[in-house]
Amino acid sequence: MTKKTKIGNQSLKIPKIILVTAKFLEAISPKLAMLFAAKLFVTPIKYKIPKRELHMEQKSIQSKLFVPSLKKNIVVYNYGKSDKKILLVHGWSGRGTQLVKIADEMLDLGYSTISFDAPAHGKSEGKTTIMTEFIASILEIEKQFGPFEFAIGHSLGGMSILNAIKQNLSIKKAVIIGSGDIIQDIIDDFIQKLQLKPKIGLLLKNHFERNFGEPMENYAASFSAKSITVPVLIIHDKNDDDVNVKAAYNIHKNLKNSSLMITEGLGHRKILGDSKVIETVKEFICN
Structure with a gap:
């Protein structure tokens, strides 16, 4: 039971x-x-990579990156050969190939993608982690693999991207899908x-x-949103049982320049492979 x-x-x-x-x-x-x-x-579960992600895992150039502030190595996936790069950030208990359907479409648009296994996820080191380590990883990846044109994140990855922009991640636009918001x-x-x-x-x-010496709500997505000026596309499903759709509305309310797409019947994960969602992401990036 x-x-x-x-x-x-x-x-x-x-x-x-x-x-x-x-x-x-x-x-x-x-x-x-x-x-x-x-x-x-703080302990994610490592799942076996599903078949739909295997081609991205096999075709990516994988490398280890040491994140000095964490004193940990993470695994980075370089997918595609274009100098125009898009950063992809997975969610909790995810992995660097989780946004494969989106990554494939980005390659078709002439971009390459950089993604990673966050600490304690996938092939990266450690057994425990927290959002601040996602953010530190993003900022170190920008130093070593950037600059990035855009960033796309799912769930905790979306929260982490907004926090990273607040901490000076430089991108033209961001897409967050099924993002959480209030830490409490x-x-x-x-x-x-x-x-x-x-x-x-x-x-x-x-x-x-x-432990962190600051209020947890400093990392709420809606709090970070207040200082962000780049365009952000927010996508969230009405029937998301993992993250209530109210998070999307609250983030949208606090951003200066954002678009909101609410889907229905896709939940927290199917949304990543939905054709209408991917088409909306493509239009947002291209326009």
Whole structure:
């Protein structure tokens, strides 16, 4: 018997043993329950690469990149031969080939794509990570593989791109698909699905803020959006069970120059391969 939850914007099935352990620790000590939840929150699951992504994995030039601020190596995928480059950023528990359908279309438009396995994802080092490491990876990739014309991100990747632009990632336009927004919303939902009391969510947020020395909401997509002037295309599905569509509307409201596409019936992942979505991305980039 399992229960669905969302860790880092990725629907997962939590084994009953984890739910029982979480409740047991909560009964003993809220702090122990929070530390247990914190460990789960920063640990992505590495999935086997699906067949639809294999050609991108095989045709990409792959290299290791050391990110000095993290003291970690990540794997970078250089797909295509054009000097005009587009940065692709996957979501939580994803990998550098996850946006393959979009990448193939970008090659047809005359671009090459640069993507990567974020820390603790795919072939990259580590077992735990968090959004700040996605952002640091993006900024280091820009130094080594940029400049980029555009950036396209899914889920946590979309949040990371907006934060990276805020930290001076230089691009002409950005596309974010199924992006999360408010950090507290993500934490609260995660805690609820672990069947823990809301106060554990507050303890968890305080734990991360102590570790990082700043408010977590500094990384909310809508907060970063306020300082962004480049055009941004926001795509989100009305039936996204991983990230509520309200995130898209809130990000849109806070951007100075944005377009919003709301789809229906595609959820959080099918949206990446939808022909109408990809056509909209192409039109946005070309115009």
